[in-house]
Amino acid sequence: AQSVTQLGSHVSVSEGALVLLRCNYSSSVPPYLFWYVQYPNQGLQLLLKYTSAATLVKGINGFEAEFKKSETSFHLTKPSAHMSDAAEYFCAVSDLKGSQGNLIFGKGTKLSVKP
């Protein structure tokens, strides 16, 4: 069965520092992977998506993620954190069982940015 593990339920960085949010997946077939961001009291917004076209995926707001098959990881990074990046981030894999394609989410990582 496919699954997603996000290491660290809460990450705190200083403004201008590197952001690294970790995601490991479990899948027996090449996966479709996603990162979504959720601001307080809002829905989910897509940051970026991996579909095997390139291992380094660039997303919105300066975020990027690198797919590493050997490590079954898809970590999200941003070189310099802004205060506006404070939110909850979810990694997800597209469930390929039964051709459903629904998303399986990790538990989320809450990012805090200190001034």
Next chain:
Amino acid sequence: DAGVTQSPTHLIKTRGQHVTLRCSPISGHKSVSWYQQVLGQGPQFIFQYYEKEERGRGNFPDRFSARQFPNYSSELNVNALLLGDSALYLCASSLLAPIGETQYFGPGTRLLVL
């Protein structure tokens, strides 16, 4: 273009009642999925509809049901509400059946069961 819209935004119900949540997908999108997000957790898949047919169902009791209309909008119904049904209910739409497709989420309906 308008994104995914959901109504109502907030809802308070008491145990045992019934609730209907509504979702309008992005224009042209034919697939709608429903997710439940309990506080402090990631969203969990409830239902998926594509071209008005149920294509997938998550691990939720039969009290949960849904349907998709000819205009591709959707309703999620929950009967005999329990306290544990309190959550943010998210609707997502995608252009096609969502394998590998980007799912676009609405703002959600926050349900509180007292």
